[in-house]
Amino acid sequence: MPYRQTTDHDYWIDDVNSPDYNKWVTYEGDPKERWNSFEKLRIPAYKYAVVINYNVTNIEPGKGSAIFLHIWQGPNKGTSGCTAVSEENMLKILKWLDPNKKPIIIQGTQSWINSLTK
Template sequence: MIPAIFTADLTSACRQVLLVIAPGEDSTTATLRLLERRDSESAWQQHGETIPVTIGRKGFAWGLGEHRSQPPAGFRYKREGDGCAPAGIFRVSLAFGEPHAAPPGCKLPYLPISDTLLAIDDPESRYYNQIIDSAKVPAARRDWTGAEVMHRTGGLYRWGIVVAHNPQNQPGHGSCIFMHLWLRPGHPTSGCTAMSEENILRVLQWLDPAKEPRLVQGIG
C-alpha cells in the first residue's frame, strides 16, 4: 500500500499515514488514503473511504523531508516556484484556519489566520519557508520580496494543515506546502495537496499527534 521506496524510512513511532498516490509524475490528481496501525509490527489498515485530491499543476517532484531514499531515476527535485507538489515523507503537526477556533474533534495544535499572517516564499529572506505574523516583525527585518497572504480570498485556507517540507528551510528548495481546500474538483494547485471541505474536516478530526502522523506522497 505504501510505496516500498518509503516504508523503510517511516519512523517506527508512526501509527497514522496520510498516503497520497498519483498515477504518474506529471499527474495533477491523486488519491488520499488514511492509514493506521496499532504498532510498528502491525499491518497498515485503511480508515474510511479513499479521498480524491489535487496536487501541483506540474505533478510531483522529490522533496525534502524525513525520507532518506534517493528518487527513482529521472525523477526531478523540488524547486521554488516549479508548480510541483513534493514527493516523500513529511511531518504534519499544525492545523490552521480562518475561524478563531479549531473545528470540533481537531487534536492538532491550531493557528487561526489573521490579516497579517504571511507565508514567506522569498529564498533570500531570513524567514524563507516560514509562516510569520508580519505585524510582529520590526521594519528593519522585513527582508522578503515575496510572500503569500494566508487570509486569502476564495476560502481555500478556511481549513488547512502545515506540511513540514524542507524543514531546514534550505533556500530555493520549495516553501510553504499545505493541505487545504480545493478550488473545485480536478483543479491543480501550485504545489499543495487540496480536497473538499468535507474531506479536510474528516482528516483534521482523524489526525492524532500522539500517533506521530506523517504525510507520504508519491506515485504508484
C-alpha cells in the same frame, strides 16, 4: 490537532533571499516592501489547512516552501505544489489527525501506493 488561527497580517514567506524563508510570519506593514514572494494566509483555500512538515527545520532556501494540505478550489483545479481536498474531506482529516501518531502524507498513483503495503 493543535491549531493557530490566521489574521489579516499572517503570511508564509517563500522569498529565498529572506531570513523568513519558509516560515509563518505575522507582519502589520506592507509585505511587498519586506519580501519578494509570500503567501497571504487568510484566504478561503486556507480556511482549514495543515502545514506539511517539509523543509521547516534546517531550512534550505529554494528547496521548497509553503507546502500545505488545504481546501481545494474545485475537483479539477490544481495547486502550486500543495495537496488540496474538499472542505468536507478536510474536516474529516482534521478530526482524524493525531500528531502523537506522527502522521505522514504519501502521494502517488494508486498502484504505487498499493505496492507499499506488500
